[in-house]
Amino acid sequence: MAQRRTTHRSSSGKKLYAVRKADGTFADIQTYKRAHAADIRRSAKGEASATPAAKAKKAARKVAKKAAKTAGGLLAKAKKAVAGVVRSAKKTAKKAAKKTATKRPAKKTARKAAKKAAKKS
Secondary structure (H helix, E strand, C coil): CCCCCEEEECCCCCEEEEEECCCCCEEEEEEHHHHHHHHHHCCCHHHHHHCHHHHHHHHHHHHHHHHHHHHHHHHHHHHHHHHHHHHHHHHHHHHHHHHHHHCCCHHHHHHHHHHHHHHHC
């Protein structure tokens, strides 16, 4: 069970829990939100081991958490692979565009060759 606490409010209006020492001075001051969350996380020793249903529930939660983590990892790997494929496709398209842009049309090449031949003769 939680320690006996004195309650009051901060200047911002949040509820505070204060644990006092025997002489009346404050040993610890926490916000209600943090203290309450800590109380919920903590459970009595006899309470957890008393019911097999609680153990089964805890084990099921652990398995579900592990499965979710694995699925998240696989999803991240798949996203990374897709990004790599997209990146390589963009590079290939860029190279192809660059090649076609630098090539001269066949007509221009033919005209240039004809001009050279005319100059020689």
